Amino acid sequence: MVFSSPIFLFYFLPIVLLLYLLAKRSIYLQNMVLFFASLVFYFWGEKEYSILVMFSILVNYFIGIWIHDTRSDAIKKIVLGVGIVINISLLIFFKYYNFIINDILHSLLDVPTLRPSDMIHLPLGISFFTFHGLTYITDIYRKEAEVSRNPLNVGLYVLFFPQLIAGPIVRYKDIDTQLRGRSINSEKLYSGTVRFIIGLAKKVLIANTLGNIADQIFALEHKHVSGSLTWLALLCYTLQIYYDFSGYSDMAIGLARVMGFEFLENFNFLYSATSIKDFWRRWHISLSTFFRDYVYIPLGGNKKGVGRTYLHLLIIFFLTGLWHGASWNYLIWGLFHGFFLIIERAGLGKKLEKMPRMVSQLYTLFIVVIAWLFFRIEHVADIEFYLKKLFFIDTYSSLAYYPFYYLRSNVLFTFLIAILFVFPVHQSSWFKTIMHLKWFREIIYVFLFILSLAVLSSSTYNPFIYFRF
Amino acid sequence: MRPYLSILLSLLFLCGSSCVLYLGLQKLQPHSLELVLSLKAIESTNIGLECKHPGQAEDKVDTSFKLLPANQFFMPLKFRHFETSPYAAVNLHFAQAKNTLYFDQFTILHHHFSNSDTIYKWNCSQDLRKLLISTHGCKVADKNGSYLEFQTENENAFITLNLDKVLNAAYKRYHKIQNVSLILISILLSCFLLFIFSKAEHAKETCQLHFSWKPRSLLIPSVVAILGVTGLNSIWHIIPDLHIKENRAMSERPILNRNTLFTYTDELSKHVSEHFAFRNLFFFINSYFQSRVFNESALLDKVIMGNKGWFFYNDIGSINDYRRMSDLDSNLARYIVNNFLIRQNWLKERGIKFYILVPPNKERIYPDYMPKRIKIIDGLGHNTLDYLAKYLKELGGFTFH
Numbered sequence: 001m002v003f004s005s006p007i008f009l010f011y012f013l014p015i016v017l018l019l020y021l022l023a024k025r026s027i028y029l030q031n032m033v034l035f036f037a038s039l040v041f042y043f044w045g046e047k048e049y050s051i052l053v054m055f056s057i058l059v060n061y062f063i064g065i066w067i068h069d070t071r072s073d074a075i076k077k078i079v080l081g082v083g084i085v086i087n088i089s090l091l092i093f094f095k096y097y098n099f100i101i102n103d104i105l106h107s108l109l110d111v112p113t114l115r116p117s118d119m120i121h122l123p124l125g126i127s128f129f130t131f132h133g134l135t136y137i138t139d140i141y142r143k144e145a146e147v148s149r150n151p152l153n154v155g156l157y158v159l160f161f162p163q164l165i166a167g168p169i170v171r172y173k174d175i176d177t178q179l180r181g182r183s184i185n186s187e188k189l190y191s192g193t194v195r196f197i198i199g200l201a202k203k204v205l206i207a208n209t210l211g212n213i214a215d216q217i218f219a220l221e222h223k224h225v226s227g228s229l230t231w232l233a234l235l236c237y238t239l240q241i242y243y244d245f246s247g248y249s250d251m252a253i254g255l256a257r258v259m260g261f262e263f264l265e266n267f268n269f270l271y272s273a274t275s276i277k278d279f280w281r282r283w284h285i286s287l288s289t290f291f292r293d294y295v296y297i298p299l300g301g302n303k304k305g306v307g308r309t310y311l312h313l314l315i316i317f318f319l320t321g322l323w324h325g326a327s328w329n330y331l332i333w334g335l336f337h338g339f340f341l342i343i344e345r346a347g348l349g350k351k352l353e354k355m356p357r358m359v360s361q362l363y364t365l366f367i368v369v370i371a372w373l374f375f376r377i378e379h380v381a382d383i384e385f386y387l388k389k390l391f392f393i394d395t396y397s398s399l400a401y402y403p404f405y406y407l408r409s410n411v412l413f414t415f416l417i418a419i420l421f422v423f424p425v426h427q428s429s430w431f432k433t434i435m436h437l438k439w440f441r442e443i444i445y446v447f448l449f450i451l452s453l454a455v456l457s458s459s460t461y462n463p464f465i466y467f468r469f
Numbered sequence: 470m471r472p473y474l475s476i477l478l479s480l481l482f483l484c485g486s487s488c489v490l491y492l493g494l495q496k497l498q499p500h501s502l503e504l505v506l507s508l509k510a511i512e513s514t515n516i517g518l519e520c521k522h523p524g525q526a527e528d529k530v531d532t533s534f535k536l537l538p539a540n541q542f543f544m545p546l547k548f549r550h551f552e553t554s555p556y557a558a559v560n561l562h563f564a565q566a567k568n569t570l571y572f573d574q575f576t577i578l579h580h581h582f583s584n585s586d587t588i589y590k591w592n593c594s595q596d597l598r599k600l601l602i603s604t605h606g607c608k609v610a611d612k613n614g615s616y617l618e619f620q621t622e623n624e625n626a627f628i629t630l631n632l633d634k635v636l637n638a639a640y641k642r643y644h645k646i647q648n649v650s651l652i653l654i655s656i657l658l659s660c661f662l663l664f665i666f667s668k669a670e671h672a673k674e675t676c677q678l679h680f681s682w683k684p685r686s687l688l689i690p691s692v693v694a695i696l697g698v699t700g701l702n703s704i705w706h707i708i709p710d711l712h713i714k715e716n717r718a719m720s721e722r723p724i725l726n727r728n729t730l731f732t733y734t735d736e737l738s739k740h741v742s743e744h745f746a747f748r749n750l751f752f753f754i755n756s757y758f759q760s761r762v763f764n765e766s767a768l769l770d771k772v773i774m775g776n777k778g779w780f781f782y783n784d785i786g787s788i789n790d791y792r793r794m795s796d797l798d799s800n801l802a803r804y805i806v807n808n809f810l811i812r813q814n815w816l817k818e819r820g821i822k823f824y825i826l827v828p829p830n831k832e833r834i835y836p837d838y839m840p841k842r843i844k845i846i847d848g849l850g851h852n853t854l855d856y857l858a859k860y861l862k863e864l865g866g867f868t869f870h
Contacts, residue, residue, distance in 0.1 A: 006748075007741040010700040027719060035665070044734045054661045151665045186686075193692055212769070223528035400846045408842070410763035442688045449692060450754065458767045460742040 001044040002165075003251045004203050004456060012041065013255075020259060027181060034229035034259065036215055037382065040161035042124070043333050045165075049123040053159060059086050060133040061154045064140045076141060083137040091130045097325035125165035127323060131290060132158045136172045138294055145173035153179045160261075162252040166245070168266035168286035172301050175261065182260035192257030194445055199250025201448040204455050207244035207415045210236040215404050219377065222385060226397035230389040232406065237376050238369050239418040242270060243282070271368070271422045274360040275352050276340045279368055287323070309345070314338045324375070329383065333374040340367050502588075502636065504548045506561070507573040513539040514570075517562035518548040519627075520636075534561065543573045543616075550739060556633040563607065566624045572617040577601060577635065590637045591619060602629040702746035711749040714728075719743045779838035781831055788843065791832040794850040802860040810865055825867070 001008050016037040023029035041051045063083035070076050082402050092100075097120045104463065139145035148154050156179060163170055217225070217233035246267040253263045266285050273279035275441040279289045302309040314335065321334020344352065352360040373390070377383045388394035407415065425431045435441050504518060519532040535546045563570060577589040591600045591618050601609070606626035610618045619628070702708050720743055723729060723736035757768040766772035766780070773781040773788075789795055813823040832839050833854070862866040 001738070005738065005742065006736045006745045010696060010745050011741065013698045014696050032666075036482070044738070047731045047734070051657060054657070056624045058661065058664070149613055150667070151668045155665055189689060190686065193689055398846070398849055400792065400849055405842050408763070408765055408769075410759060410765045413763065439687075442686065442691075445688055446691045449695065450751075451758065453695070454751040454755035454758070454769075457745075458755045460748065 001042055003248065003255075004200060004452075005135070006456065009453070010333050012037075026154065029151075031152050032177065035152055035156045036159065038156065038161040038164060041161040042159065042164060045124050049121065052094070052123055052126065053129050055157045055160050056087070056090065056129055056133050057151070059083070060136050060158070061148070063137050064147050064154065065149065067137060067141050079105070080137060080141045084134060087130045087133045091126060094120055094126050094146075096322075096326045097188075103328065104129050113130075128164065128167050128169060129158050130170075131169050132292065135169070137289065138173050148176070148179075157226075161258070162255040162259075162261075163263065165247045166252070167284070168249055168252065170261055170263055170286070171290075174264060175432050176223070178261050184258075184260040188257050188260065192254045192259075195250050195254030195257060197254075197445050197449045197452070199247045199254055200452045202243040202247030202250060204452040205448070206414055206418050207240045207247055208455075208459075209411060210418060211240040211242055211244065213411055214240055214376070216406065217401075223396075224398045224401050225386075225389055226399065226402070227389045227392045227395065228403050229397075230386050232281060232403045234373055234386075234390070235371055236415070238271075238372050238416070239422065241372060241375070241443055242267070242422065243418060267382050269422070269424045272361060272424065273364045273368075274357060275344055275349055275364055276337060276367060277344055277349060279364055280341070287320070291320060295319065310342045313341055313345070317341065327378055329378050332383070333371055336367075336371050356407055363413060384467075473738040484684040491759045502549075503578040505576045505578060506546045506548075507543045507575070508537055508546055509567040509571040509573070510537045510539060511545045512565060512567075513537065514563060514565040514568055516546055517564060517627075519558075519562060520556050521558045521560070521561040523557045534562075534564070537570075543571070556636050558631040559630045559636065560627045560791060561630055562625075562627040563619065563621045564624055565621060568621045570621070571612075572619060575630075577632070589632075600631055600632070602631045604628045673744075676766065700748045703741070703744070706746070708746070710747050711753055713752065773840065773843070775835075775838040775840055777838060779835065782840065787832065789850070790830060790853050791836070791839070792843065792846050793852050794846055795853045795856070796850050797853050797856055799860075802857055806860050806865045809861070809867070811867075827859075829854070 001012060003009075016033065019033045019037075020030055023033050039050070042053055046053075051110050059084065063079060063086075066079050067076050067083075070079060096112060101111060102113045106113050136145075136154065140147050140192055148157075148266040153176075157170075157172055157175060160170075214233045214237040217229050217236075220229070250268040253265070264286065268282040268285065270282040272281050296312055299312045299315065300308060301312065302403070304312075317338025318336070319334070321330045324330045324333070347373065352363065370387075370390070373386055374383060377386060383396070426435075435444075493743050501656055506516070506518075508516065514537055515534045516537050517532045517534040535548065537544060537546060545756075572593075574590065574592040576587055576591075579586050579588045593611070597609075597611060597617070604619075604626075605628070606623045607621045607628065609628075610620075612618050669864050698708075704724065720736065720740045722740050722744075723733050725733045729736070752767065759765045759767045764774055769783070771783050773783045775781050786795075809823075809825065816823045833852075856870065862869070
C-alpha cells in the first residue's frame with residue numbers, strides 16, 4: 001500500500017485516524033491501534049513476507065534485553081555481534097542474493113544465473129526495518145537509549161507505517177520517549193496535515209509528471225537520443241528523485257505529526273548545497289547520519305590518518321551505493337560521490353569555500369546531476385552512451401525527437417515550478433508576502449489536495465478509447 | 470527474561486520462520502492452477518472448461534465459460550482453478566454450432582503465494598496425443614505444426630484434454646503439504662501477537678490531546694470532509710458520481726477465502742481504485758483543469774490534444790506512421806503483398822472480386838489539426854500505407870480508387 005493510492009487515502013487512513021482518536025484515553029491502546037494498522041499496512045503489500053518483519057522485531061527485542069541484562073562487556077559485545085550478523089544476513093539474503101549470484105559469481109566463477117522462479121523476492125522496506133533493528137540494539141549497547149521490555153514499543157518502532165517502506169530512518173533514542181508518551185495539539189494537527197498535502201502534491205503533481213518524461217526519453221531507441229534530450233531527461237530525473245523521495249518523507253513526517261510523533265527532517269534543499277560534503281548533509285539525512293554514527297565513526301573516522309580517512313570514506317560510499325540497490329550502477333554512483341568527497345577533503349573543499357557561493361553551488365549541482373545518471377541507468381554499457389551524449393562527444397541523432405516534443409505546456413509549467421521550489425523560496429520576501437494571508441494559504445493547500453486527488457484518480461483511468469477517434 | 474530463554478525463543482522463531490520461508494516460498498503451497506489457452510475463433514463464441522472429478526454427478530459438474538471474441542489474434546483465455554481434488558477428465562467446450570477455431574498453445578501456471586511458475590506447456594510442435602484424448606462433434610486438423618484447426622459441427626462440440634494426469638501429478642505433489650505453510654504462518658502470527666500483547670505493558674503516561682477549535686481554519690475540516698465523505702460514499706453510494714463511461718470491464722469485488730488470502734489485497738486495491746466515490750468527478754476536475762489551463766489531456770499517454778479542440782489517439786505506431794517513421798521494410802511489404810495475391814487468386818477462382826479497404830488513421834485525414842510539436846520527419850522511415858501502396862501497385866498490380 002502506498003500513500004498515494006485510493007485505498008490508503010479513502011479507507012486505511014480515515015479508519016486508522018478514527019480508531020486512534022477513539023483510543024485517546026490510553027497510550028497503550030493507541031500504540032496497539034498503530035501496531036495493528038502497521039501490520040495490516042505491511043501485510044497488504046508483502047503478505048507472507050510479513051514474517052520477516054515479525055522475525056526482525058522479536059530478534060531485536062530479545063537481543064536488546066540480553067545486551068542490557070548481561071553484565072560482562074565481552075558477552076555484550078558478542079551478543080551485539082550476533083544481532084548485527086542476523087540483521088545484516090537478512091538484508092544480504094533478501095536484497096543481494098540475486099545480485100551476488102547473477103552478477104558477481106556468474107562473471108567471476110561462471111556460476112549459472114538464477115532462473116526467474118529461483119530469484120529471491122525483495123521485501124518492501126527491508127533496508128529500513130533492518131536498519132531500525134540495528135540502531136535499536138546498537139543504541140542499547142552504547143547505552144544511548146533505554147532498553148524496552150515492552151515488545152509493543154519495539155514492534156511499533158520497527159513497523160510504524162509512515163516510515164516503514166521509505167523512511168526516514170528514525171533512531172530509537174529519538175522516538176523512545178514519544179512511544180511512551182506524546183501529545184497532540186491543534187498546531188501539530190495543522191502542520192502535519194499541511195506537510196502531508198505538500199508531500200502528496202510533490203509526489204503526484206511534480207515527481208510523477210517529470211518522471212514520465214525522463215522514462216520516455218531513456219526508453220527511446222539510441223538513434224533518436226541527442227545531447228539536449230539527454231540533458232532534459234537527466235534534469236527531469238534530478239527533479240523527480242528529489243520530489244519523489246522528499247515528497248514521501250514529507251508525507252511520513254506529516255502523518256506521524258498528526259499522530260503526535262516528531263520525526264527528524266530527512267531533506268534540506270539539497271540542490272542548494274555548496275559542496276558534495278554539504279550535499280550529504282541535505283540529502284537523505286537520516287541515512288547519512290546512520291552511516292556516520294554506526295560505520296564511519298566506529299571504523300575510526302578521520303582520527304587514524306589521511307590514508308585511513310579516505311579509505312573509510314570510500315567504504316561508506318561503497319555501502320551507501322549498495323544500500324540503494326543491488327546493482328553495479330548504484331555502486332558506481334556511491335563511489336563517484338565518495339571520490340569527489342575525497343577530493344574536497346584533499347583541498348578542493350577549502351578552495352570552494354573561498355569561491356562565490358554561486359560557483360560552488362554550480363559545481364555541486366553539476367557533479368550531483370551527472371551522478372544521477374549512474375543512479376538511473378542500470379546497464380553500465382548504456383551509461384557510457386549517455387555520457388557521450390551529455391558531453392556532446394557523440395553528436396549523432398535522428399532529430400526525430402527534441403526537447404519541445406516532450407515539454408508540453410503542462411510539463412513545462414511543472415518543470416519550472418519544480419526548479420523554483422528546489423530552492424528555499426519560502427524564505428524569500430515575495431513568497432512570505434503572498435503566503436502571509438492565512439485564508440489564501442489554506443485555499444492553496446485545499447486546491448493542491450483536490451488537484452492531487454484528481455490527478456491520482458486519472459491515473460486509475462484506463463479506458464479503451466480508440467473507438468472515440 | 471533470562472538470557473537462555475530469550476535465545477531459545479529467538480531460535481524457535483528463527484527455525485519457524487525459516488521453515489515457513491523455505492516451505493512457503495519454495496513453491497510448496499498450491500493456491501491455484503491457471504490454465505491458459507491460446508485460441509482464435511472465426512465467429513465469437515463462449516469457451517467452457519469442464520473439470521470432472523471421480524464420482525461426480527453429471528449435473529453438478531462445474532463448467533466455467535469465457536467469451537472468445539471473433540478474429541482476435543490468438544487470445545489467451547485464462548481459467549483459474551482452486552480445486553485440489555483429483556480430476557477424472559478435463560473437457561474444453563466450444564459452445565457454437567458452426568465455427569472454426571485455431572489452437573496455438575496451452576500452458577498451466579501454478580500460483581503459490583504471490584508467485585507463479587509454469588508447470589506444463591504444450592504447443593503445436595509437440596505430439597498431438599499429448600494434448601488430446603478425443604474429440605466430440607468437431608474435426609481437428611494440424612496446420613503445419615504451427616496451430617490446430619477445429620471445425621465444430623454442433624453446439625455440443627467438445628474435446629477431451631489429456632491433462633488429468635498432469636494436473637493430478639501436480640496436485641499429488643503438493644496436496645500432502647498444501648496447508649503446512651498456511652498453518653505455520655497462522656501459528657507464527659498468533660504466537661507473535663500473543664507474545665506482543667501478553668508482554669505489552671500498560672504505560673503510565675497518556676497521550677495528551679490539546680485541541681482548540683479555530684473557527685478560522687478551514688484546512689483540517691476540508692481535508693476530513695474530502696477524505697471522510699469520499700470514504701463513506703465509497704461504501705454506501707449515497708451521493709451519485711458523475712456519469713463517465715470508461716468502456717471497459719471494471720474489476721469485480723473480490724471474495725476473501727483461504728485460497729484468495731494472498732491475492733485478495735491486490736484485487737481489493739484494484740477494485741477500490743476503480744470504484745471509489747467521486748472518481749469520475751475527480752477525473753473531470755483534472756481533465757477540465759488540464760484542458761482549460763494547458764490545452765492538454767488528463768490522459769497524456771492516451772490522448773493528444775490537437776488544435777481547435779481536436780483529439781488524437783496517442784499510439785506510438787500511428788503517430789510514427791503519421792511522422793513517416795514507420796520501419797516497415799521491403800521484405801515485410803513483399804510478404805503482405807504476396808498474402809493479398811494468394812487471397813485474390815483464391816477468390817478469383819470462385820468468381821469473386823477482391824477489394825482492400827483501409828480505414829485511415831485520423832491524423833492522416835486531419836493533419837492540419839495535429840499539434841505543431843509533432844512534426845513530419847523525412848528520411849527516417851515512411852508512412853506504412855504509402856509504402857505498401859507502392860508495393861501493391863508494382864508487385865501486385867493492384868489499382869487504387
